[in-house]
Amino acid sequence: MAEQLRGMTVGPSDGCQEFDAGLAAFLEQEGNPAVAAHAGRCEFCGALLRDLQLIVAEASRLERQDPPARVWVNIRAAMAAEGLLSKASASDACRAFHAALSAYLEGENTPAVARHAEECGFCGVVLRDLEQMITEASRLELSDPSPRVWANIRATLAAEGVIHEQLSQWTGWLRHFEFLHPAPVAAMAGVIFLGVLLLGGPQVSKRAQADRNLQPSEEAALLQTQEQVRLLERSYREQEAAMTPEVKADFSKSLESLDNSIQEAEHSIEQGPDSSLAREYLQGAYIRKAEVLSSALEYAGR
């Protein structure tokens, strides 16, 4: 019909065919200057493009939501009438399949879903498609933007007065030294700590080096924290004899728990290097351990 309309105006041309071929990509914002250029020359194609752009614009304002259930029912009925669906596919079993599908895909134990998918051709196709999508999606890289991006966002927000810059966790930690009572051990730990922060500290950790899948910035942060913990722990071991048995027991219990957590996370990372949550937990456990050790050193210095 489009060809007929074109014939009624200026007549179809090779340019119109090229326009048709590139139109979908153009509307998808993929950029195709030939389409725009032809629309400017051809009255019909120009009108068509304007209409389609208007439809796209209006459609984008529509609320995105699933069609009402009756739409799906009608579609299913139409497909069944045309023989595209077997009658059995619209059964209660199909409805039960769809109701349990999300849970099945979430890994819950719902054997009825797999069983129905084997019996019903339509549902089987749906399940296979979804499983394929999940498989493909799981291969996509899920990574945070680089630290530079966050730094720029933060700097911009701070410049606009949207946020007020806070001291970093460790800088804030050191700030507390201003208010300390004389506690030479804790102060010494702080100096060591500051030194590690400024100098970067030794860059070697066998366990962390084995974790090849860490992003460089993550790996550096983890190595730094591990080194801080090692230094603090050494000071703590030298000072723990001065603690009362009750206090020592409290700190020992906490540190033992954190050590277990660290081991568990490292083991988990070895088993599944892609687990970002395990890496977050590992870093968090080291930081928590550094906090506890710092507290212990301050307490010992009292």
Add this chain to the structure above:
Amino acid sequence: MINRFWQREAPRPARTAALGFTGLLLLSLPFSGFAQQGGERIEKTIEAALAPRVTLTNLTGHVVVKGWDKLQIHVVSTTASSRMDVEMETMPSKGPAEKLRLESHAREGTLSAKDRTTDYLLEVPLASSLDLHNFDGDVQVQRLQGDVGVESGGAPIEVDDVSGHLAVRSLNGDIRISRSAGRVEANSVCGNLYFISPTGTDLRAGTTSGKIVFEGDFVPAADYQLSTWNGNMDVFTSPNGSFELVAKSIKGKVIRDPEVPLRSKPRRLASYPGTAWTANAGKATVELTSFSGSIHINPLSHRDNDGR
């Protein structure tokens, strides 16, 4: 003192900051009659401003802080040994106190835990803010409208009816927070965390080997982040609640009681197991995370019936 280094956003009321550094220097005079006391009970009542800031640092002992309707601070301290001192400082030195600092000191470093004990009972104006460090010994805080920070070692902490920003930390002691109305941050290494009927809009809590129990409705538009390492997590909430919930555990299970009407929702796929649900209109945001603990989502009625 334990945990002074621990990171938290220490509540700092504007009123205190307004005093200024110079003013603090001039007004930091020791409160006469309270230093050098030991092995006995000391009681004192001080006229206070509307919202004074109270700081208490103690080694060992039971500490109870209660809000009351009077513009006075009532302090009762009981030391177990004459070798313990209680230092008290008010600012300003004359007129209603805007700041009160209490600190226990051991004259000798070799005192036993029993001899280091000092118990405190404080009654303070309702709008007071509080910063409390107590290494060993129960802590109870009740009915305060100001910001509250509590840090402890191995003993339990119980906080009831606080409406300001609440920041609580412990090494091994359990933390129980009831009917909080403000922002809540609670963290422990080995302690269990209990939250009962919080009504604030921001609750963040984590424990390494302890468990977390949450009991109450999720407030619309509020944000909840609960995390354990290997401790289990039990959430008891109303079936009528409106919230989005993401629960994930690397090695543990996520178990939902069917009596909690949750709809599964598409979730971002990640390399660790996670489940996303929506209850009703999904007004609150809830994130439950554990490394190897199990996460249980139960109806509030089960909490009542089981009495857990």
